[in-house]
Amino acid sequence: MSRVLNHFNKTGISCFQSYCNDPDLVLELKNLIVVFADTLQGYGFPVNRLFDLLFEIRDQYNETLLKKWSGLFRDIFEADNYSPIPVANEEEYKIVISKFPFQDSELDKVRRSFMLLRFAKIQLGMIITEMIFLIRKIRVLSLFSQQSFPKKLPMSQSVPQIYIQVKEFIYASLKFSESLHRSSTEIDDMLRKSTNLLLTRTLSSCLQNLIKKPHIGLTELVQIIINTTHLELACKYLEDFISNITNISQVTVHTARLYGLSTFKDARHAAEGEIYTKLNQKIDEFIQIADYDWTMSESDGRASGYLMDLINFLRSTFQVFTHLPGKVAQTACMSACQHLSTSLMQMLLDTELKQISMGAIQQFNLDVIQCELFASSEPVPGFQGDTLQLAFIDLRQVRH
Known part of the structure; x- marks a missing residue:
């Protein structure tokens, strides 16, 4: 019988590997092994090795679930319109x-x-x-x-859909524990560990890939930050959900916590960094169409068209940022103003620029004044005094 069980272990693992991408088939294999083990045990045969096989298959079953849910998460993110x-x-x-x-x-x-x-x-x-x-x-x-x-x-449609799918994953993970004669504490621990893997590895990877997609713009990034904030707050309800399934109190028994905090915090940091990058890229696009005539005899009497378009873009963008945490919006605004100031300064310091007429200086001066007026208009609340205007202080000194 020992040789039979050893052979069963090998063929069982081989069978699993053949169907490793289908959790339903793996679950069927598990149920067959449980029936076989219970039958052998009823005749007095030892079945420890069969249950060792089940625990090995359980880990692989979770891997197939993670792969399946990775696809589900991607589909949800692709279908979302990223609007409240x-x-x-x-x-x-x-x-x-x-x-x-x-x-x-x-x-x-x-x-x-x-x-x-x-x-x-x-x-x-x-x-x-x-x-x-x-x-x-x-x-x-x-x-x-x-x-x-x-x-x-405040959140978009993907938030409740992701939350529902996490709960469905917990149910799917629970199915493998049925008929394994494990204690409620062991099942609770298993569910929390598998859910942590779902959050910290699968969902985290999907979020990071989403943030880097070329079609995800500033508005979508702002919504992603809002979405991850609400998903993070919902983690405590997922913990309660697991406790209700297993009847294990988080107060009386030491249970593993869900690590959604780090998953969603990392996603927010990545989205914030992408916002700063995309803002600077957009500023560069406006700067590239700047066409100063450095030999003009007199200024146009008003700020350059490209700069006014750029400022209007920044105003409308920062209005969307009102839904972001204050510090994020302020950092984005300061970063944009500093990048604009640096870009304008580089125009003046261009080595190919041999001379500048008084009219060109006056025109450039009008543009710098508009930048300062924009900074003083408090496009994002929370700045103290003239903090934002200091981003253009070097240009002001050159101007004078």
Whole structure:
């Protein structure tokens, strides 16, 4: 029997390797081995080696799941429009929050108003008349209709879809533990470890690849930063989800934590860096069409067209940045202004530039003034004093 089991181990592993890309087939193989092991055990034969084989296959099963979910994540990211989710009414809102644990502070305030109103009616009894109650109810309903809907939730459609798929992965991972006679603590630990692999390896890789795609622009990068913030906040609900499945309390038993924090933080840092890079690239595109006539006798009397187009682009871009954390928006704005200042300075220091007329200096001066006016207009809130204007201080000194 020992030789038979050894042969079964080898053929079982070989069989698994043949179907390693299909988790459903691997699961069928596992179920057959469990039935075979239980049958042998019923006749008194030792089956330890069979269960050793199952544990080896379990690790490989998780690998096939990770590959499958990598494709699912990529499809979700490709289909996303990277725009906030619109909700027309509370019914649509409930559909979203049934899929994802989003907390809306504005709507919560309205609901608390309803609760306080009901409580007041119960407590005051006959003192408060039905008329007063109805008037107050109408006011609360008005507040609900005016401030709550229609509205847009900050994250895009990929967020609830990713959250759902992570839960589906947990269910799929759990299937392998069925009939293995493992304790709830062992199953809980296994689920957390496999989910951590999903977050830190599979989802992290998909996010990093997404951020580097050429078609992902500044607006999409801003939305990705917002999305990862909400997914990070949802990790605690995934931990509760696992605890509810296994009936293992995170308080009474030491359990592994989910490492979504590092996954989503790394993705945000990558997206922020890509924002700075793409902003500078866009500035370079505008600078390349600058066509100064360094011999002009007098200026045009207004700033150059390319520069005004560039400033308008920066204004509209930084309006999108209002949804970003303050520090990120400020860093992007300062980086853009410094890059613009450096690019303008390089024009003046060009070795091929032999002479500059007074008219050209005046024209360049008008452009620098527009840069300073842009910096002083506080395109991004949070800068202290003339901090942003200091980005153009070298140009100002050259100008004078």
